[in-house]
Amino acid sequence: MKDSYDVIVIGGGASGMMAAGIAGQQGKRVLVLEKNKEMGAKLKITGGGRCNVTHAEFDVRKLLPFYKENEKFLYSAFSQFGVQDTFDFFEKLGLPLVIQALNRAFPKTEKALDVFKALEKFMKDTGVTVITKAPVTQIHREGEEEITSVTAGGKVYFADSFILATGGVSHPETGSTGDGFKWLKDLGHTIADPTPSIVPIAASNPWIHALSGKSFDHVKITFFLTRNNVTTKSFFKVGRVLATHFGLSGPLILNSAQKIGDLLHEGEVTATINLFPGQDLGAVEKLILQTFDAHKNKSFKNVFSELVPNGMASGILPLVEECIPFLELDTKVHSVTKDSRKKLVKLLTELPVEVTGLMGLDRAVVADGGIPLDEIDTKTMRSKKINNLFVTGDLLHVNRPTGGQSLQLCWTTGFVAGKHA
Ligand SMILES: Cc1cc2nc3c(=O)[nH]c(=O)nc-3n(C[C@H](O)[C@H](O)[C@H](O)COP(=O)(O)OP(=O)(O)OC[C@H]3O[C@@H](n4cnc5c(N)ncnc54)[C@H](O)[C@@H]3O)c2cc1C
Known part of the structure; x- marks a missing residue:
């Protein structure tokens, strides 16, 4: 029988976990394909194990300038899921956030592992299926503008929509080895080389x-x-x-x-x-x-x-x-x-x-490379080249400082992609 879903999320990092849970919440049948034996390897080491979940600037007009030239592309996405939403989201999952020096927000427990566990529970509660040790090796297309299926671990999985959340290239030992960059290039997107x-x-x-x-x-x-x-x-x-x-x-x-x-x-x-x-x-x-x-x-x-x-x-x-x-x-x-x-x-x-x-690349080790935002419809995070492909997190070429802005970008783009996929 054909292994078929409404949405397949490729990569179970911060943005993929968020996207999957949100899609599940919309009643979609969701599959996450993760190449490691567990999801969230990078998330678990964020903030030196404490996880700087977001940057506590609640006024979107003051927050978005942190994302430099991409400010203008991000208004719509951040108006759907902004910093206050991040605070509310984790509070609802039983993990309140606290604000520390320089507006950095951490879970009250100061444990990145708790952020991971909260997201994992969120995905479970919303009925998401997760297959780990399942590296996606191929993306199959029908015509120029649609993806039909992906191959992972020798099996083919079909879906109506695909969310690409494979991360960038920093700390490759966590699983982010730039696979998404290669596929996006093959699919006709421009990719700013990671520096x-x-x-x-x-x-x-x-x-x-x-x-x-x-x-x-x-x-x-x-x-x-x-x-x-x-x-x-x-x-x-x-x-x-x-x-x-x-x-x-x-x-x-x-x-x-x-x-x-x-x-x-x-x-x-x-x-x-x-x-x-x-x-x-x-x-x-x-x-x-x-x-x-x-x-x-x-x-x-x-x-x-x-x-x-x-x-x-x-x-x-x-x-x-x-x-x-x-x-x-x-x-x-x-x-x-x-x-x-x-x-x-x-x-x-x-x-x-x-x-x-x-x-x-403005002060952020992890912000380099990726797909430029003018090739994405940022109201939905849909690729402008492939109709049923959505892109999130570190795959986006967004210049930003270090202080919670990276993960906020993951929550926001994950939410938007999960909602619209
Ligand atoms: C040491 C360090 C500390 C950090 N601390 C913070 C912080 O405190 N606050 C902050 O805001 N930001 C922080 N960041 C940045 C933040 O961690 C990233 O922006 C964020 O994790 C990116 O999430 P992502 O979902 O885009 O990708 P990732 O978290 O990189 O997840 C990608 C996932 O995709 C999987 N994958 C890759 N290829 C495949 C494939 N072919 N098939 C299947 N699965 C695949 C990977 O195994 C991985 O699980 C930190 C980064 C580092 C390196």
Whole structure:
């Protein structure tokens, strides 16, 4: 007998689970085909295991500018399912959300697994059939504009409508290996190639912007994560760091971008730059004393350039004024107090960096590549080329920051596709 459904959802990630449950709620016979042995592998690691479910900006006119040039395409979809709907949806499933720093909303339980379980229950309650370990390998078409069936695990499954929710290419170990991009291309869509998640970081510190174009050849940069007002050290790297007019770059930064992007999903990220890697604080103080001794009668501001990398003094001096206010820059170095010296050691080993995001495809590691929204009818998430195909989540080429906006896009597009498929 023909294995036939009203709707087949390909991929059981965040947007696919939402789409499937919503289609089921409309009374449709729904099948989810998921290639992993369980759905939601990426969802379970979101927000460092806490899941930043959405960005708590309830005014759609203030929320949509986060999606940059796609703002104009998203009004209709977000008016069908916006941030308040996300709060209500999870509350109804017994998983209330709470708002934390920077408008990031998390489940009250702070467990991404609970978000997954809530969605799984939603799908069960709405009668969705799920087949796991069923990678879709082929999409079959009748004529140019209609899909008839898909092959998964050697079997052919038929449906009236298909929702493609196979995700992007970040963290491929979770199952998102870009299969959807290939099919969409074959089906006649344009696909913006995914860019590697190797991007510079944006930082808000004026001292960094002032040093734009200059590089620290050998420094240690340590990244910290703050969540729920608790700051923990995350990781450090030693090497060359380039200051830019927007933040920091250079190989060390570029190669750390994915890790920093992951941290940004979890909370606030800061860093410190140590100009004297490998030296303990005593050795740094000794070096300062020796430098002061060699220039006894000179003013601090004239000797300062001896303590920092070439060309950096004017950029860093304002930080000295800010962090050691009682140290007059005109003071002769022999008069610099011990307390000021200690503070100087601290400053030069912990130059502050406030990380505000990732640059590149606007600050989001996971937002790159995909189908442009002008090839989708965003009122329904239907492909403009294939009549019975709907596309959701990370398959869409939507530039966005990290702070809950990615998953909100999944809930919104999943809801809209599920409703109209
Ligand atoms: C480390 C990390 C942390 C993140 N944290 C957050 C956060 O806190 N907040 C936030 O808003 N965003 C976060 N994101 C982004 C967010 O997770 C994604 O935007 C979201 O999961 C995308 O959902 P999706 O449904 O489009 O695809 P995915 O979640 O990638 O799901 C795609 C599914 O399709 C399946 N699949 C793929 N190919 C096939 C095939 N051929 N046949 C069958 N099934 C297939 C996959 O196995 C997978 O289950 C994070 C991303 C990462 C990598």
